[in-house]
Amino acid sequence: MGTEHLERRVVVSGVGQSQIGRQVDRSGLQLTLDAITAAVADAGLRLDDIDGLATFPGGGAANLPGYANGNLYEVQDALGLRTTWRQGIVEGLALPFYGTAQAVATGQARHAVIWRTVKEGSAARNAGGRPAYGSTKPVAEGPLAWLLPVGMLSPVCQVAPYAMRYMHEYGATREQLGWIPVTQRAHAALNPDAVYRTPLTLEAYLESRMISTPMCLYDCDVPADGATAIVVSAIETAGDLRAPVRIEAMAGVVEGRPSWDQWEDMGRVGHGAARAMWERTDLRPADVDVAQLYDGFTIEVVWWLEALGFCSTGEAADFVDGGSRISLGGELPLNTWGGQLSGGRLHAGFGHTAEAVRQLRGEAGERQVDGAQVVALGNVGGFEAGAALLTRW
Amino acid sequence: MDATTGIPPAVTEETAAFWSAAQEGRLVVEQCTACGATSFPPRGICRSCRGRETSTAEITDRGVVYSFTVNHQRWLPDLEVPYAMVLVEFPAHPGVRVTGRLRGCPAEETRIGMLVDIGFEPGPGGQAIPSFIAAGADA
Structure with missing residues (x-):
């Protein structure tokens, strides 16, 4: 970000979470929808107020089973929304609300929601133990090419x-x-x-x-299994919000x-x-x-x-x-x-x-x-x- | 200790020279034709002067362990544990740090500052991987 305080043009207006547990026997999409609907209600908004959607990781990137859930387009379709801004983040997620705040601050969206849904708890159970990072792919690509083949098979090794x-x-x-x-x-x-x-x-x-x-x-x-959704809103909407945070x-x-x-x-x-x-x-x-x-x-x-x-x-x-x-x-x-x-x-x-x-x-x-x-x-x-x-x- | 259980590397335009030299037991890194700087991993561009003409240089010096870990967790079926992995630097080649396994001493005796000789061993998918050898001395 530049020197201008773009982040002060927005607020974090809502947070919501699905059931969270070692294993929650719901699909990633259902956990995502639970979290988004809870976060929007928490903000004091209606789903139709949401015009920006973002998720991490976008593009279906998954180096671990259960890592990526809640496809952005399935979520938009399920909620029947019209959006002016979307972002699937694989790299560059400095903060959960980083890109979302930048988008809302610059008028690309007015109320944007970003979610992160994990099913890694269930995936580990189904695999009989915590699987190797990168084991979802046949070969180690990019930076992982220097780590996985020598045995750095998990983020903990790294x-x-x-x-x-x-x-x-x-x-x-x-x-x-x-x-x-x-x-x-x-x-x-x-x-x-x-x-x-x-x-x-x-x-x-x-x-x-x-x-x-x-x-x-x-x-x-x-x-764990669970979804978290965060709503970021333009600061001029603060009067419509239940409990914004700066x-x-x-x-x-x-x-x-x-x-x-x-x-x-x-x-x-x-x-x-x-x-x-x-x-x-x-x-x-x-x-x-x-x-x-x-x-x-x-x-x-x-x-x-x-x-x-x-x-x-x-x-x-x-x-x-x-x-x-x-x-x-x-x-x-x-x-x-x-x-x-x-x-x-x-x-x-x-x-x-x-x-x-x-x-x-x-x-x-x-x-x-x-x-x-x-x-x-x-x-x-x-x-x-x-x-x-x-x-x- | 068998190191063949695991995930093999994708071999790319940038990395083919490294992995083929590894099969011959040689450690090669990228060297800039213009300024002579060595760099790892290979990017097809000099990280010092951004020159696009690069060749390879073989490193034969002893390395120094910058840091390490001993993995005890069986992340894959048949993975033999525990094993030590070391991050090795070469004082004569700033900008080069290579991660590999460590042989030649019990895993629990691995230390920061240990001297190691360059080596390779069979890894996943028939690809030789860096596998340094404890030299029995500190830097």
Whole structure:
């Protein structure tokens, strides 16, 4: 985005989710329709008000069974809509609402909805276990050609060298990182929609099976079934909306080598996006009340805590140690819905955004952070990175 | 440890030279005809000067482990685990980092900063894949 604050011409007007679970025996299309209708109602709009549709990933891109659901044209047909703008995103999803906000801010649509529907929980069950990334295709293409053939058969294998390098450079330990999933599980206990709600102890984390060193089972998010839809509306429609939320600033910067294995400094990720985001606002890290940071893996939370300036580079392990700072009631409550580690892998920041909106409206139930005015979002780990601040209306 | 279970690479105009040299046990990277810079993976363009004329250069030096992971999860039926994978850099060739398996030491002894020799082994689909060999020393 340029220097003009396009993101302040729009609001996040609605969020909606289908049933979420390890396995939900509904089709991806039905989960998608449940989420969209819920999000539009949540915005205080009618379906006929929607004139923009977007989904991730578009084009049917699927490197994992159950990864892509809710075809854009089937959704438009099912809902009987007329649209002036559509977007299927495979690459470039810095934030769930990034392109949608740009489209609405520039008048391409007035009320646009974007959804992300996953059926990876069912797919894993049907395969008898979590399948290899890329196993939906006969050969490894593009960047995956350098990863899958040598045995980097899952995103966890690809992210693990980042964690290994980070721990090597800064002396972080598994005993410290474990407080991320332990704390988020405590938050999930307060979220009736979370996939895993029973308490997790640090001992259980340390004893859990290793997946790809140093990432163990509880460092990884949980494959799930479920859909999340987000409605973005033009700010001049705010009077028609039930409970809009502002986008104070957003940025999506890809710098360095955009590749899992070629990224130059594996100890530092997301800093470009975070820096660009802070340049678009007068707010500072100390103004943030709640953080919803992408957590496909625990190490990604570490990156975002540092990139967004909640602590210095190399200090995130100390920051999360003991869990008190990142708990409800702490200085920076983290992933209050449980995150993807316990809430379910809704993927690509969709679950995080839904929670951010609920916190800012005071609609987060037992896990509500009192008086939440500013929520920080850090989305997607690795080279594709987006950061945003959402603020109360 | 067998490394043939897995997903073979798509071989393209840009990558054919790498994969065919791999079958011969040689590591080749892209080299710019104009400025001499080496780069990996091959893009058919120099990442330093954007020159479109490229050739290949063979790397024979020892590499240094930048980072690594030991995979314990059986992502595919018949996948033999655990195995170590290393991201290897070559001090004389900035811009080149190659990911491969590691042999020559127990997986749990893999360390950042280890020196490794270049090697290959049979991988999926009959394609030889990078498989470095622990040199028993640190950089």
